[in-house]
Amino acid sequence: MSSTNPGTAGPRGKRRPRSDGEQSRTVILDAAARLATVEGIGGLSIARLADAVGMSKSGLFGHFGSKEELQLATVEKADSLFAAQVIEPASTASTALQRLRLLVDGYLRYVEVDTFPGGCFFASVLAEVDMQPGAVRDAQAEGAIDPQEDAGQLAFEVEAALFLANAQYVVTRTAEPIERARRAIDRRLATAVTRAPS
Amino acid sequence: MSSTNPGTAGPRGKRRPRSDGEQSRTVILDAAARLATVEGIGGLSIARLADAVGMSKSGLFGHFGSKEELQLATVEKADSLFAAQVIEPASTASTALQRLRLLVDGYLRYVEVDTFPGGCFFASVLAEVDMQPGAVRDAQAEGAIDPQEDAGQLAFEVEAALFLANAQYVVTRTAEPIERARRAIDRRLATAVTRAPS
Numbered sequence: 001m002s003s004t005n006p007g008t009a010g011p012r013g014k015r016r017p018r019s020d021g022e023q024s025r026t027v028i029l030d031a032a033a034r035l036a037t038v039e040g041i042g043g044l045s046i047a048r049l050a051d052a053v054g055m056s057k058s059g060l061f062g063h064f065g066s067k068e069e070l071q072l073a074t075v076e077k078a079d080s081l082f083a084a085q086v087i088e089p090a091s092t093a094s095t096a097l098q099r100l101r102l103l104v105d106g107y108l109r110y111v112e113v114d115t116f117p118g119g120c121f122f123a124s125v126l127a128e129v130d131m132q133p134g135a136v137r138d139a140q141a142e143g144a145i146d147p148q149e150d151a152g153q154l155a156f157e158v159e160a161a162l163f164l165a166n167a168q169y170v171v172t173r174t175a176e177p178i179e180r181a182r183r184a185i186d187r188r189l190a191t192a193v194t195r196a197p198s
Numbered sequence: 199m200s201s202t203n204p205g206t207a208g209p210r211g212k213r214r215p216r217s218d219g220e221q222s223r224t225v226i227l228d229a230a231a232r233l234a235t236v237e238g239i240g241g242l243s244i245a246r247l248a249d250a251v252g253m254s255k256s257g258l259f260g261h262f263g264s265k266e267e268l269q270l271a272t273v274e275k276a277d278s279l280f281a282a283q284v285i286e287p288a289s290t291a292s293t294a295l296q297r298l299r300l301l302v303d304g305y306l307r308y309v310e311v312d313t314f315p316g317g318c319f320f321a322s323v324l325a326e327v328d329m330q331p332g333a334v335r336d337a338q339a340e341g342a343i344d345p346q347e348d349a350g351q352l353a354f355e356v357e358a359a360l361f362l363a364n365a366q367y368v369v370t371r372t373a374e375p376i377e378r379a380r381r382a383i384d385r386r387l388a389t390a391v392t393r394a395p396s
Binding site for chain 2: 163
């Protein structure tokens with residue numbers, strides 16, 4: 001059983017040749033993360049996953065000793081995909097407002113490119129912790145967002161559009177909910193912004 | 199096995215004494231609808247439900263001959279609760295805009311009074327069919343909503359706030375998401391309304 005954690009290597013970390021074990025682990029975890037968005041992380045079992053990737057149960061057991069280990073590794077995998085597609089691109093922003101916009105864009109793109117067949121892996125978690133008003137508050141601290149705005153309220157409204165876009169996209173597979181969310185957020189941010197982003 | 203359908207009697211239908219069979223059926227279906235919002239309608243079985251209401255499996259079988267019959271009756275029950283708490287109160291509105299506002303109020307109240315422990319029974323369906331722009335379009339046809347407004351876009355934004363309020367309320371059990379949704383929708387409708395509602 002490998003204890004390599006593919007989620008902890010930085011995206012710009014030195015590339016090294018991957019072992020066969022690491023490669024199969026990556027293939028398995030990609031499939032597991034996709035399956036979990038449809039079946040739920042609780043519905044993920046070594047038997048079902050072995051079926052999905054066309055491996056034997058014992059082969060899969062060589063990578064993950066238990067269902068729990070598989071589930072944890074799957075969450076880690078989804079987390080690193082989310083970081084690479086949504087969080088990291090936004091880290092290049094030069095202002096907090098631009099970071100907020102990049103987070104929104106990244107999230108909508110991530111939903112739209114069908115990273116996961118069941119939609120955002122973290123949507124149910126998002127509903128729980130939501131974006132947190134952090135990004136909004138940072139933009140407010142920099143003076144880009146009106147000091148009168150309630151950061152929690154604005155974050156709720158941005159999050160609401162993202163959350164419904166994800167849920168509807170999973171059903172419709174059309175760009176419409178993505179576009180509607182983009183329009184709703186642009187419009188709402190326009191009322192909140194005090195000056196043009198630098 | 200009773201074939202009485204409690205969902206089809208109008209709310210103002212003539213009251214008649216209920217048989218014991220109907221009363222237990224109501225108790226069972228209330229429990230079933232609550233359980234289904236937590237476990238999913240697919241997770242509803244006669245055995246689990248018998249456990250939840252403290253009845254024997256065979257007693258429950260006297261009311262519902264199969265799991266499928268139980269599931270269908272549960273959806274009907276949830277539908278009639280939703281109609282009574284959200285749809286019917288809005289039918290008293292004298293204008294389409296007032297109806298839209300009553301639908302929003304009714305939905306938020308329905309989430310907040312904990313009709314179901316797992317939140318709105320229909321939230322996953324809502325994401326699919328959403329409110330439909332019907333109520334918004336009606337208000338536009340009556341001249342209460344700006345003809346320049348994209349009814350589908352406005353409906354998306356209203357729905358987004360309701361959808362996230364439901365999801366967050368289930369986790370937080372605080373009035374905050376309900377209040378945030380109310381504020382977001384009031385604010386959004388204020389920009390769309392062409393004149394004070396009559």
